[in-house]
Amino acid sequence: MPLVAHNQLPTFTRLMQEGGNVLTPERAARQDIREMHIGLLNMMPDAALEATERQFFRLVGESNQIAQFYLHPFTLPELPRGEKAAAHIEKYYDRFEQLKQDGLDALIITGVNVTQPDLTLEPFWEPLGEVAEWAWENVTSTLCSCLATHAVLQLRHGQKRRHLPAKRWGVFAHEVVDRCHPLVNDVNTRFDVPHSRFNEITRTQFEAAGLHVLVESVDNGVHLAVSGDGFRTVYFQGHPEYDTVSLLKEYKREVDRYSTGERHYYPPFPDHSFGIQTRAILDEHHAQLIIALAAGEPLPAFPEALIAGQLHNTWHDTGEAIINNWMGFVYQLTNSDRRKPFMEGVDPDDPLGIG
Secondary structure (H helix, E strand, O other): OOEEOOOOOHHHHHHHHOOOOEEOHHHHHOOOOOEEEEEEEOOOOHHHHHHHHHHHHHHHHOOOOOOEEEEEEEOOOOOOOOHHHHHHHHHHOOOHHHHHHHOOOEEEEOOOOOOOOOHHHOOOHHHHHHHHHHHHHHOOEEEEEOHHHHHHHHHHHOOOOEEEEEEEEEEEEEEEOOOOOHHHOOOOOEEEEEEEEEEEOOHHHHHHOOOEEEEEEOOOEEEEEEOOOOOOEEEEOOOOOOOOOHHHHHHHHHHHHHHOOOOOOOOOOOEOOOOHHHHHHHHHHHHHHHHHHHHOOOOOOOOHHHHHOOOOOOOHHHHHHHHHHHHHHHHHHOOOOOOOOOOOOOOOOOOOOOO
């Protein structure tokens, strides 16, 4: 069912241009359909702020639940922002204090770039903890993405993420390991998920925290886990929201960083992401770039336009199905008065009624 364009956020226009089902408030008012209000705590850095916004809006808007979806992006003022991103946030984003007053049915928390060796030293640590604690008591379900999963595992369960020997970067095969849980009902039992991270929470750590693993990879570890009650918190380590070109754009940013001396070695290809022809094009660009840098000549343009049409997306449909299942159970469990505490009148030990 549709997203409701309840403000002038450019993402709504972009999704309409892509063929998405987006309603104006006037059209939404003529439909006698349940509203669902979902918060998006977007902590991504400026370069990825609007893309991440679009990706999660798109996934939620593709849900087939009989509801009108009102998405409310907000962020943390403690995160540093450039002028353009700050203006975007000021114009289109909600304030957390107002959302606490109005209430939310569900919450999505994105990842965030880190600069410190310990998450507790990051400027977002305490405000993120405030949001997570409020959501635990007042929101039907919270979905944590990547770094948010690591932060909430440390905040709530004392499980600190572990640094990987090298960046885990690419598209990896995963398998559903508990096919009975409603969150993975009727999804592919094997599917791909993009990852991009330097750290991980292991299966042992998830289980030590009393959480339940639903999807993992032999080589890549856990992707999807849920809180012990089965639903109140959903944890992603991967990025099913990524666009087909997201890893290509990330690779391009790393090439740019190499060109400006910000990184000392040329970036490797993200695993299982580029075909033989794509890698050949990128190898040729690499060689041309090295020659231009050595000669002090203008740098060759990155061949994104040549490559984008050759990439394949092997994760979106399954990610969409999991989000659809999540939205379905939020819809079932949410009390009509969103200001009441979490699932009032529902057994907190068995909120899904499957025990």
